Amino acid sequence: MISGVIEIDINLITPTVASILTAQDIPEERAADQRTRHLAEQAVNLFSELAVPAGIAAETTKSDFSHIYDGDGGNAAATPLDSIIPAASRLLIFAVTVGQPICDEISALFARNDFAAGAMLDAAASCGADLAADAMEQQCDDELRSVNRMENLSGAMRFSPGYCGWHVTGQRRLFAALKPERIGISLNDSCLMRPLKSVSGVVVVAPHQVFDIDDTYPFCADCRTHSCRDRFATLIQKHDF
Amino acid sequence: MDILQQLSEQLQKGNAEQVAALTKEAISTRLDTRAILDDGLIAGMAVVGERFKVHEIFLPDVLLAARAMYAGLDLLKPLMIKEGIPTIGKVVIGTVRGDLHDIGKNLVGIMLKGAGFDVIDLGKDVPPEKFVDTAVSEEADIIGLSALLTTTMPVMQKVVDLARERGIYGRTRIIVGGAPLSAEYARRIGADAYCFDGIKAVECVKGFVGTR
Numbered sequence: 001m002i003s004g005v006i007e008i009d010i011n012l013i014t015p016t017v018a019s020i021l022t023a024q025d026i027p028e029e030r031a032a033d034q035r036t037r038h039l040a041e042q043a044v045n046l047f048s049e050l051a052v053p054a055g056i057a058a059e060t061t062k063s064d065f066s067h068i069y070d071g072d073g074g075n076a077a078a079t080p081l082d083s084i085i086p087a088a089s090r091l092l093i094f095a096v097t098v099g100q101p102i103c104d105e106i107s108a109l110f111a112r113n114d115f116a117a118g119a120m121l122d123a124a125a126s127c128g129a130d131l132a133a134d135a136m137e138q139q140c141d142d143e144l145r146s147v148n149r150m151e152n153l154s155g156a157m158r159f160s161p162g163y164c165g166w167h168v169t170g171q172r173r174l175f176a177a178l179k180p181e182r183i184g185i186s187l188n189d190s191c192l193m194r195p196l197k198s199v200s201g202v203v204v205v206a207p208h209q210v211f212d213i214d215d216t217y218p219f220c221a222d223c224r225t226h227s228c229r230d231r232f233a234t235l236i237q238k239h240d241f
Numbered sequence: 242m243d244i245l246q247q248l249s250e251q252l253q254k255g256n257a258e259q260v261a262a263l264t265k266e267a268i269s270t271r272l273d274t275r276a277i278l279d280d281g282l283i284a285g286m287a288v289v290g291e292r293f294k295v296h297e298i299f300l301p302d303v304l305l306a307a308r309a310m311y312a313g314l315d316l317l318k319p320l321m322i323k324e325g326i327p328t329i330g331k332v333v334i335g336t337v338r339g340d341l342h343d344i345g346k347n348l349v350g351i352m353l354k355g356a357g358f359d360v361i362d363l364g365k366d367v368p369p370e371k372f373v374d375t376a377v378s379e380e381a382d383i384i385g386l387s388a389l390l391t392t393t394m395p396v397m398q399k400v401v402d403l404a405r406e407r408g409i410y411g412r413t414r415i416i417v418g419g420a421p422l423s424a425e426y427a428r429r430i431g432a433d434a435y436c437f438d439g440i441k442a443v444e445c446v447k448g449f450v451g452t453r
Contacts, residue, residue, distance in 0.1 A: 026299045035255075036301050110347050113311050116255075116304035122344050168391055190339030190392040224420075 005183055006055035008096065012135045014048050015127035017041060023123040043120040051125075052099030053132055054183040057092050057203075065091045065202065068177055071161070071170035079165030080213045080228070081204075089154060090205040092140055095180035096132035097198035098125055125197040133158055133199040140203045141238075155208040155235045160201035161191070164228065165219050171200055208241050244272070245281040248313070252285030253292075255305025257312040264313040274320045278357065282313045286355035294440050300348075303439075307351045314354070328359040330450035333375045334385035335363035337396035342389035345418060345438075349385060352439030353446060369399040376404070376413050382450050385442065386432070388419040398430045405431075414449045416442060 017040040018028065026036065060068070062085060069081065085091070102125045109118030140156040161170035168191045175187045178200075185198050193200065204211075213228045220226065235241070242250075244267050251259040260282075267277045289306040292298045320326075332353050336346050343365050350360045361379055363371055376384050384404065386397045397417050404410040414433040417426070427435035433449065436442040 024300050026301070035305070036299070039301050106344075110343075113308050115308055115347070115351055116301045119300060119304055119344065119348070162391075188339065190390055192339065192341055192390060192393075194341070196341060222421075 003058050003092070004056070006057055006094075006096075006136070006139070008053035008055050008132055008135055010048065010051055010053055013051070013053055013098065013128045013131040014044060015124050015131060017044060019127050020044070020120060020123045023127050024119070039116055039120045040124075042117060043124040046105060046121050047098075047102065047124045047128055050099070050101045050105055051128060052101060053097065053128075054099065054185075055094060055096040055132060055136055056178060056180050056183045056185075057094040057136060058178055060091050060093050060177065060202075062086070062088060062091065064177070065093070068093065068173040068202075069166065069170060071167055071173055074167030074169050076165030076167075076217065076219050078217065079219075080217070081159055081164065081166060084159075084204055084206060084210045087206045087210045088204045090140075092136075092203040092205075093174055093178050093201070094133070094136045094158075094203060095175075095178055095183070095185050095193075095198060095200040096129065096136055097183065097185050097193075097195050098128045098132060099197075100184070100195040102128075103195045103197055129197040129199050133160070133201065137203050140205060153208055153239075153241055154205055155211060155239060155241075156203050156205045157211045157231060157235060158201050158203045160199060163223070164213075165217060174200055174202075208235060208239070211235060244270070245276065245284075248277070248281035249285035249288065252282060252306055252309045252313065253288055255302060255309050257305075257309040260309040261312040261316060264316045268316065268320065274317060274324055275326055277313075278317055278321070278326070282310050282317070283355070283357045286310050290352070290356070290440055290443065304348075304351070307355050310355050329357045330382040330446065331359045331361065331379055332383040332385055332446060333361045333363065333372060333379060333381045334387070335367035335372060336365040336387045336389075337393050337400070338366055338368045339396065340388050340390055340393040341365045342387070342419075345389070345420075346385075346387035348439045349387070349418060349436070349442045352443050353385075356443045356447065358446060358450075369396055369403050372400050373403040373407050373409070376409060377407060381413055383446050384413055384415045385436075385446075386415065386417045388417075389421065391421045394419075394421060394426070397432065401431045414446075416445055418442065 020040045106122050137158040162168035171191045211232050248263040293303050350362050354360045416434045417432045418436045424435040434445045
């Protein structure tokens, strides 16, 4: 399993114009608008220029992860991970970032009243951070293919504190175990990561059916994306389960 | 088309250079400063806000218009100070202590300024005392609080409590915003409103200031 400091290929995490516009709820047809398109393309270029992606990961046991997952005791009463973790064959805690320079440039753009460019780059950086986390998940998934994956029909899916009932303060124990400070990601007392455009969490390897999450938990009502459903659909389609 | 209509139109199109040029021209023809502001710049941003609300235009268009507005405002500001022209209200905004997310707060500030409010942006990681101290010293109409983490939301309660202690609660309204928040949370902590975006913030603030 991948572990330690991970090199992340910037080409894998550079967002597309389409994804940047979608992230801002801008309909696809607006990509044809020259001005909007130009702003998004500028954001992609800036992202490529400024992103300093980095990742770190460590395999952990179910027992050690349970301790991490319990955190400060703030998790929802019932969460998808309650049933997913027991079924896991492997667990990988991770943290990724697109780096501080992009965050600094976003602030600089706003400071010089270049609001549209700033907001576009912010959207690009958020997309990039998610893609970096996806890249981590993909590496785990790829590794599975080489080890009898088809026998147990397993897949890999990632989960992060602050989502799916896992309280954001879960990051404290995750950081204590993983030490992402080694790649320049820190956590403040409020569990805010710096650089802001960073993602932490766990990649779970388990039989694919356990990732068929019922998105009707109480906290699902506040979720803006329900990406768990899309990600499960992608997993199924990708591996033709 | 008169110059103020042209000004409004160019602002709506997000043409900052044109807005600056037309504002200069309007000033040089000795048009009333208040009229340039209200009937040119603010009128233009109001149209932008309405079009954004009904999804005719989107965030980049709004922000380009805002940039154009700022280009005009920068030229008008010295005249407004010289002539003692007040803004329609004063708003203190910031991201609460422990939190560094500021995009949403920035967008709210931009929209409020575009609507003619004087916005004092305290930045990020702002302690509760600074919100209230600034509101007191500036005689602010509104305090706007932003938080994007559930761990930093409790700071909002502290601001409300401090506002009560300092005797400005009720006179200075408190609005809150941020992804984990809700109208119910705002009610629970004694805030006056939850605003889910900049447009809503402008509506709320106009409503509160208008009731004075």
